[in-house]
Amino acid sequence: MQKKYYLYASWFVALAAMLGSLYFSEILKLPPCVLCWYQRILMYPLVLIIPVAILNRDEKGHSYVLPLSILGGCVAFYHYLLYIKIIPDTLAPCSTGVSCTTRLVEWFGFINIPLLSFIAFVVITLLMIIYSKTKENE
Template sequence: MSISTERQEEGGWSTLFLAWAIALAATLGALFIGEIMGQAPCILCWYQRAFMFPLALVLAVAVIQADRNVWRYALPLSGAGLLVAGYHVLLYYGFIPEAIVPCGKGPSCSDAKMTIFNVVPLPVLSLFAFSAISILLLIGRRETVR
């Protein structure tokens, strides 16, 4: 195996590992906020969890198996979560009218307790996590297509 091939494989594994680490951190963060801090998630947060939690497992298996084709089944999960998170951020900042707000019932993400360090709202963190994972999977895809 040539040095450039080894570096490509190492680069593919490191992007995959980083994507998994982000998914794991997001999953553990959501569990901590919900179970330890006692903050109940809103409806849209539940949808985002429905995409992030399996993504953490899928990427963990892919890291262990060094599956460089994981983008085929992880990118749809990440993309769907990205869409929900993007919609949630638009709702959070008021770009979408109140009449079509699905998280009007139950807990609200606009509460001050739903921010990290009283600055970054949880929907924005979710958007960043899904964006980063999607970008890393696309980078990994590009490396496998070569």
């Protein structure tokens, strides 16, 4: 596969995550918690950064994306552990507003917003690692 397609795939995942989060909050009117806001802060810029790397044919595009995707994955993983009660609620940063453990969406008994966010950040991170290791001719 050509190297640039890893960037396109990463951008698609970031765009889907951004549109999904906006759908949950603006269409379904589900209020985001503090950790959801942190994840948005780390995901939304990727929707702009990745196309810039594509347009500029920037071989170092991964160096701009990876810090955000890795940090976002860590926040999402922490959120997921709070959500499934592995980490106690007392360690949740959500002191005001919506609780970080409020079950607003749960499909098939295990797919929830923190898990979707974690998967998106992990996929972007993996695609960027592959992108950074791939030679242009491959």
